[in-house]
Amino acid sequence: MALKTGDEYIQSLKELDLKAHVMGQAAGGLTSHALVEPSMRAVAQTYDCAHDPQSKDLFRVISPLCNEEVNRFTHLHQSAQDLVNKVRMQRHCGNLTGCCFQRCVGMDAANAVYSSTFDIDAATGSAYHQRFKEYWAWVQKNDLVVDGAMTDPKGDRGKRPKDQTDPDMYLRIKERRQDGVIISGAKLHQTGMLNSHEILIMPTISLRPGEEPWAVCCAVPTTAPGVRYIYGRQTSDTRKLESCRLDVGNPKFGGQEVLTVFEDVLVPWERVFMAGETAFSGTLVERFASYHRQSYGGCKVGVGDLLIGAAALAAQMNGVAAASHIREKLVEMIHLNETLYSCGLACSAMGQPTASGNYLVDMLLANVCKLNVTRFPYELARLATDIGGGLLGTMPAAADLEDPVAGPYIRKYLKAADGVAVEDRFKVLRFIENLVAGAGSVAYLIESMHGAGPPTAQRIMIGRQGDLEGKMQKVKSLLDLA
Amino acid sequence: MALKTGDEYIQSLKELDLKAHVMGQAAGGLTSHALVEPSMRAVAQTYDCAHDPQSKDLFRVISPLCNEEVNRFTHLHQSAQDLVNKVRMQRHCGNLTGCCFQRCVGMDAANAVYSSTFDIDAATGSAYHQRFKEYWAWVQKNDLVVDGAMTDPKGDRGKRPKDQTDPDMYLRIKERRQDGVIISGAKLHQTGMLNSHEILIMPTISLRPGEEPWAVCCAVPTTAPGVRYIYGRQTSDTRKLESCRLDVGNPKFGGQEVLTVFEDVLVPWERVFMAGETAFSGTLVERFASYHRQSYGGCKVGVGDLLIGAAALAAQMNGVAAASHIREKLVEMIHLNETLYSCGLACSAMGQPTASGNYLVDMLLANVCKLNVTRFPYELARLATDIGGGLLGTMPAAADLEDPVAGPYIRKYLKAADGVAVEDRFKVLRFIENLVAGAGSVAYLIESMHGAGPPTAQRIMIGRQGDLEGKMQKVKSLLDLA
Amino acid sequence: MALKTGDEYIQSLKELDLKAHVMGQAAGGLTSHALVEPSMRAVAQTYDCAHDPQSKDLFRVISPLCNEEVNRFTHLHQSAQDLVNKVRMQRHCGNLTGCCFQRCVGMDAANAVYSSTFDIDAATGSAYHQRFKEYWAWVQKNDLVVDGAMTDPKGDRGKRPKDQTDPDMYLRIKERRQDGVIISGAKLHQTGMLNSHEILIMPTISLRPGEEPWAVCCAVPTTAPGVRYIYGRQTSDTRKLESCRLDVGNPKFGGQEVLTVFEDVLVPWERVFMAGETAFSGTLVERFASYHRQSYGGCKVGVGDLLIGAAALAAQMNGVAAASHIREKLVEMIHLNETLYSCGLACSAMGQPTASGNYLVDMLLANVCKLNVTRFPYELARLATDIGGGLLGTMPAAADLEDPVAGPYIRKYLKAADGVAVEDRFKVLRFIENLVAGAGSVAYLIESMHGAGPPTAQRIMIGRQGDLEGKMQKVKSLLDLA
C-alpha cells in the first residue's frame, strides 16, 4: 500500500468521525474544528514529509516487518543509525510545525511493546509477540497514527493501584472474557489522541504480584465503543476561534490535549499484548519512557530552532541584530538547543539491539536528555523574551491594525526599522509570544517538563543507571583503598 | 482630605469616563469592562489597604509636602526607612492581588521628578521644583493615581530622536505657546494608564544638546483632549470575557496594558517640569529607573509568595507534600524569592538623601535587584510548573465540571488526595497556569524582564556604578603594583 | 583602655607563646611561623583599621556594656544600623586582606551568647547573663580576639551524642566540680584559633533532655592547660615556606585552620555560660549561625571585590579590557558580588532587638544570604579563571624570572601589552590563582561552602522560617478556597 499523503490522512480521519467533549459542548466534525484542526495539520506534516523530495529519504524506510517501505514514524528501529535518523526526523518536523506533531508517542510505544512482548514470551511461553507483530504490520501497511497511552490518573499518589478507593485510578482489566478483555479507566494528557486511528495502551508503573489486573497492554481503535474524549483547555487556546488568525501566533499548526476515558471497552484477544504479567510492566514502562525521552531531543530542538530564528528576526526588525549582547544571547540559545540535540543523538548512537532485534536507546543517556529538556527550553524562552522586547506583553490585537481609527496610530508608532512591515513584526512577536507564554508554550514548556515523565522520574532513572558503585570502585583502585 | 477607599477610587474613575480602543472596538464604561475591571480592582487594593487595620500603619504616612497623612503610594520618601517601607508595602499588595497593582510607577516618577527639578533649578535658575511641589501636593491631597509614562516607541534603535524619519518616535514638544506646550508622540507599555487620573510624562533616554524638543517632563490628566488609548492584548486575556470565572486563574485581579497616543496635547505651563534641559534628562531617567527597579524587589516578591503557596497547595492536593524533592523545590523557590526581597531591601536601606531632601535608593544595588528579577521569577515559574504537574497543560475547562456528561468523568478521574474538592484543585492549578503561562505571566514574567528597562539597561548601569577602577586600585595596593 | 594597634596585638600574641603541631612537628614561635604569620597579620588589620583615619569611624563604637569606645569586632549590636555597619566593616577588611580575617566568629558568638544567656536566666533563674556580661566587658576593655568554637567532630552522623562509641565526639562536661567544670572533646575547622586570646565554646546542635553533658557554653584562654592545636594543611600552603614570595599569590595575608583538642580542661564557673540547659542549645546554635551567615555577606564580598579587580587588571594587561565579552563577564561578577552584599545588608537592616537588648539579624534572610554564598563565589571564580587565561595553570615559577637562562625567555614570551612589567602580570595572575585554586581558595570557596554550616543547614532553616503555611493561606484567601 502506498504511503499516505497529508490529505489522504486527513480524509481517513474524517471517516472516523470522532466526537469529543470540548469546553462544555459535545462536538463532532473535529477535523475542521478550529481548536483541533491545527494539531491535525501538524500530524499531516509527518505524512507530507514522506513525499517531499527534500525529506522523503529520511522519512521512508524499508520495514522488515512488512517488507515494504513505511513511514519512519511507524518503523521498528533496526540500527543505531535508525535511532539517529528518528531524532533527525523529529527535529525536521519541529522545524516545520513549531509545535508537537504527536506521532512520536505511537512509534515509541510500538518499539517498547515489540521488545517487551518478546521478553514476556521468552519467559512465560505466551504468544504476545507474534500477535503484536501482526498488529503492527497492519499499522505500517495502512500508515496509521497510533496514540501511545500511558499516564493513569493515579488518584492518591501515596497508594498502590489496588489500595485506591476507586480501582479505576489505574486503567485495568475489569473482566476477562472469551472474546477479549473488558478494560476500565482513563488516560490523561493524551496529546495526539483526536488525530489518531488507534490507541496503544500501556501500564504507567512497575507492578507487583497481586496487581495483575493493572498489568495491561492492548490496542483499540479510537472509535471503539466506550471510549470518550474530554478536551483539555490550554492557555490562549481560544484565539484559534477568533476570526483574525495573526494573534494565534502559530498561524497553521498547534496542539491540543484530551482526557480519554475507557468505560468498559472490549478489547479482542488479538489486540491484547500483556494481561497480568506484572513482572514485565516495569520493563515496558522504562523502555517506552526512554524512547520518548530520546524523542524530546529531536522535536523540542526543532521548535527551539524556530524560537531562535524568531528572536533573531525580532532583533533584526528592531535594528539591533548587530549588538554584541543580542549576538551573545542568540549564541547561548543555539548552544543550549544543540546541547539538547547532542543528548538526543548520543542516546541514539549508543543504542543497542534488544533480544527481539529492534534497537533500544542507551537508557541512561536518554534520561539525561530529557532532564536537560526540563531546563533548557525555559532558558531559551527567557532569552527570547529578553530579545523580543516588552511588546510581547503589550502589543495591540491584529484586528486593530485594520481599524480606521486605531490602525494608523499603531502603524505610526509600532513601526520599527525601515523597510519592515508592521504586520510582519506583529507576526514574529506573536509567534514568540505563542511559544513563551501562549498556546505553544504548553508544548514547548509544560510538556517539556512533564511529557515522558517529570524530572524526578528522570532523576530516579539516572540514579539507577549511573553506576555509582562502579565509580566508587574505580576510585578505590586508584587510591589503593581496602 | 480623607484618604480614599477603594470604592471611592472606583467612583472617581467612573466619573472620568475614559474611552479606549479595545481589540478592534471603541469602548467606554471601562470600569466595568471585563478586560479592564480586574486591573482596576488591583489598584483599588492600594486604597483599601490604607484603611485595613492590619496594614494601615504601613500604608499611611505624614507628608511634609502637604502636612497631611497621605497614602504611601503618593509619598516622597523622607528616610531610608521610608524606602524600606515602600518595598514592604509592595510585597503586601503583591500578596493580595497576585498581579501588578500599577500605582508604583507614579510614586517612582514623582520621587525622581522631585529631586531632578530641584537640580535643574539649582543649575539654571528655573522654577520647576516649586511648580512640581504644588502639583504633587494636589495629587497627595486628592489621593490620585498617577501613571508615570516613560517608554517612547523609539523607531529605529540605531538613530537618535532627531534623526528618525518621524520625529514623534520620541515624544516631543512640538510647539511652545503662551499658554503651554503642545506635545506629540506616544508612550508604550503603559500598565496602569486606564486606571489613572493623571499622567506624569518623562523622557526615555539621556539627551544631548540639539535634542531640546525631546527633553520634556510634564503632567496631563488622563482625560486631556488628544490623548488616546489602544489596548494591548495579552496571552489568555479573553478568558476574562467568558462566563465561567474559574478558568481565568486569578479570579479577582489582573493586568492590562495600553499604547497611549498624545496627539497635539496642550500642557499648561504649570504642569511643565522640564522643557529643553537636555543635560538633566539622563539624571531623571536614571533616578526613575532606579526607584522602579527597587520596586520590583517588592511587588514581584509578593506575587512570588503566592506562586510558592499555590505550588505547595498543589503538592498537598496531590498527596506529595512530604516528598523530599517537593520540599527541596519549595525551599529553592523561597530562597530565590527572598533573595529578590533582600535586593529590594538592601538598595532601600542604603538609600541617601538627594539635594532636594527626598531619599534616593542606592543605584548600584537597585540595578542589581532588577537584574535578578529578570532571572529568578523564570526559575520560580519553572519549579512551580514542575510541582504543579502535567494538568497545567491538559485540564478540561471548568465549564465541563458542571456538564452532565463530562462532569462526572472529570470528577472521577481528576480527583486527587481524599478530601480535596476537584473545584479547589482546578482553582489552584489554574492560578499557577495564570502565572506561568497565562494572563498573569505577562506581569510576572514578561514585565519582570522588561519593566523598568530590560536586563541590558541594568547591566550598563552596573558596569558604570560598580567602581571597577576602585577595585583594581585595591588589588594594586595589596600586591604593591606600580 | 586604649584600642590596640596591630603591632600591640601581635605583641600580645607573642606573649601568649602558643604551641601547635604543624605538619609532623611540634612548633612554637607561631607569630613568626611562615605558615601562621600571614593569618595573624590579617587579624592585625582589624586593629589597625580602628586607627586608620579612613576607617576608624566605622570600626569604633561606644559599647554600653563597658561605657567605652571599643573595636566593633567586640561590639554587641545595639541597632539595625550596627548590624549594617558590621557588614560594611567586614567588606572593608576583605578588601584589605583578600582572605579570612578571623575575628568575626568571636563577635558573632558573643552576640548569640549574650541573648541566649538572658533567655536561659529568664526561664530558669540562672545567672549566666551577668557572668557573660562581666566576661565580655573584660574582653572589650582588653580588645581581645576571641575564637568562637562550635563544630564538633560528630563521629557517626547517624547517631546522637550519647549514642556515639566515644562520648567525646561532641565536646562535653566530663565532670562538675566545686571550682568549675572539666570539659573533654574537640572543635574542628578553627580558623582564627592560633591568633586568639580566648576561646568561646558553644554546642553544635540542638540537644534533647538526657543530653545535658553536651549542653555546654563556656570560655577558656587559648593558653589553658589541656588545650592542644593541630594544624590543618591546605592546598598550596607550603608556598609560604618558599623564599620567593611572589608565587604565594597573596603576598601579605592568608589563612590557616586548626583542629583544637580539649583534654580534660578545667573551666572555672565564672566562665561557664551554659551547663546542661539542653532546651536552649538550639537557640544558641541558630542565633550564632544566623549572625555568622550574615557575616559572609560582608567578608566574602570584600574578597570578591579583589577577585573582580584582579580579573580586570589581567584583562587590561592582556590588552583586551575593552572586549565586549570581557566587559560582560566583569559586570556579571559585580552583579553576583553585589547580590551577596545585598543579602548581607538586608538581613541586617531587618534586624530586631532580642529580649536581652542586642540586635539579631533577620534569620530567614541571613540564611538566604549564606546559601547564595555557597554558590556565587564559585561562579565568580569560574569567570575570573576565564578572564585570567590559561597561564593560571602554566606560568613558570617566579624564581625563574631571575634565572640567567630561563629569565630572558620568560620575559620575552610572557610579555603582554606594552608597558606592563612581567613581574606585575605574574603577581596579578598568582593572586587570581591563589583565590581560585590556591591557598586562598580554602577561604574563598571551601569556607564559603561550609563555614557557618553547609548549604543543607541553610535550606533546613529556610524551610522552617519561610512561612510556607502563611503563603498557602494567602492563596486560599485569594482563590476563596475552603
Place this chain on the structure above:
Amino acid sequence: MALKTGDEYIQSLKELDLKAHVMGQAAGGLTSHALVEPSMRAVAQTYDCAHDPQSKDLFRVISPLCNEEVNRFTHLHQSAQDLVNKVRMQRHCGNLTGCCFQRCVGMDAANAVYSSTFDIDAATGSAYHQRFKEYWAWVQKNDLVVDGAMTDPKGDRGKRPKDQTDPDMYLRIKERRQDGVIISGAKLHQTGMLNSHEILIMPTISLRPGEEPWAVCCAVPTTAPGVRYIYGRQTSDTRKLESCRLDVGNPKFGGQEVLTVFEDVLVPWERVFMAGETAFSGTLVERFASYHRQSYGGCKVGVGDLLIGAAALAAQMNGVAAASHIREKLVEMIHLNETLYSCGLACSAMGQPTASGNYLVDMLLANVCKLNVTRFPYELARLATDIGGGLLGTMPAAADLEDPVAGPYIRKYLKAADGVAVEDRFKVLRFIENLVAGAGSVAYLIESMHGAGPPTAQRIMIGRQGDLEGKMQKVKSLLDLA
C-alpha cells in the same frame, strides 16, 4: 613493530634524556623527577591499555596508513564509529588516571594536518600530504607520543603577528634554506611535551596574505637543538616532592605544563607540512580545535566519574550516603557528567569524511561540547566540595597521622563511620581536594576552561556554524513573511 608497553615507552623516554628548566634549576633525569614522573605515568597508561585484555580491543585498530595494528592514539579516524571509540577510549583513560594523559593532542593534530595538507595540495599542487603520510606512518609504526603545539604567546592581543614589536610572538619561519626552514618562537601551555618524542607544530590563528612566515606547520623531535623547556608551576605541585605521598591526593598520576621555546630550530623539508599557505591556516586551526574540543567530552568525563565516585565514598564514610540531599547531588553530578559525554558522542556520531578520507567531527557540536566543559566541571567540583565537607580545607597533614603526639588525637577525632580507616578517609578527601582545589584542578578546571581554546572561541564558532540565517528562513516560511 609491536605496540609498546608502558614500560617500553618509559624506557624510550629515558633514552631521549630531555632537560628542562624547573623552578629555578636546570633539571635532567626527568623520567624520575618527582614533578614530572606522575604525568609520564599517565601517558604510560595509554600504552598499557593496549595490552590490558579489558581494553585492548578499544585501544587497538588497524591503520590503513601503515597496514598495521596501531594504538588508537595514533590513528587517523576512518569512520564515525572511530570517532565514537576515541571518546570512549578517552573516558577510560580518565577513569584510570584522574588527570590529563596528554596523548590526545597529537592524535587530534595529526587528524587535522592530514586533511588540511590534502586540501592544500589539491588547491596549490604542493606535496605536503604525501610527506605527512610518510611521517605519520613512521609515528604509528614506532608508537610514539607526539605533542601537538599550537598556542603562541600572542603578545599584544590587539595586534596582528606582523605588527607585534617582537615578530616571535607568533612562531614563524625565520629563514628558508636548502635543507629546511629555521623556525623561531614559542608555544605555551604544552601539557605533554616533556613526555613526548615528537612535536607537531601548527599555527594558532587564521592568517592573511602578507603573513606567510607565520603559516607554518611542521614536526621536530623533542630533542631538536634549540628547543628549550621551562616548567610551569601549578597549585600544590610541590606536595609531589614531599616524602609522604598521601597528601598529593592523586597518588600515582598527575600533570605538568611547560613553556617551550624554539630558538632558531632547523626543520628539514620532509618534516614541513605548511610553509606560507595562509589561506589554509584557518582550516587547520578550526579542525584541530574541533577534534580537541571533542576530546574533552571524553577525558574530562572520565575524571568526572572519579570525582563522583570519590564524593559518594566520602558520603559513605560520613554515614550519610542515604540522605536524600546527598543522593540528589550525586544524581546531579552524574547528570552533568553524562551530558558532557553525550556532547562528546554526538559530535562524533555525526562525523563526516573529509576530502582526504579521514573523518572529521561535526564542528558545531564539538564546539557545543567544549563550551559545556567550560561550565559543568565547575559545578561538579562545587557539588563535590559540598558533599566532601569542611575537612577539605582543614584536615591535618598525613604525616601527623604517624606522629606519636598528634596521631592519636587525629585518629580519635577524625574517625567517621565505624569500620572506616582514618587513612582511607584521608585518601578520599585528599583526592577530592586534588581535583577541586589542588594540583589536579589545573587539569580538571583551568584546562577545562582554556584547553582547546577559551569559551569565547567556542562561542564564535557556534555563532558561525549555528546557521542563524537558516533558522530565520524557517520562521519566514512558517509565518508567510515577505
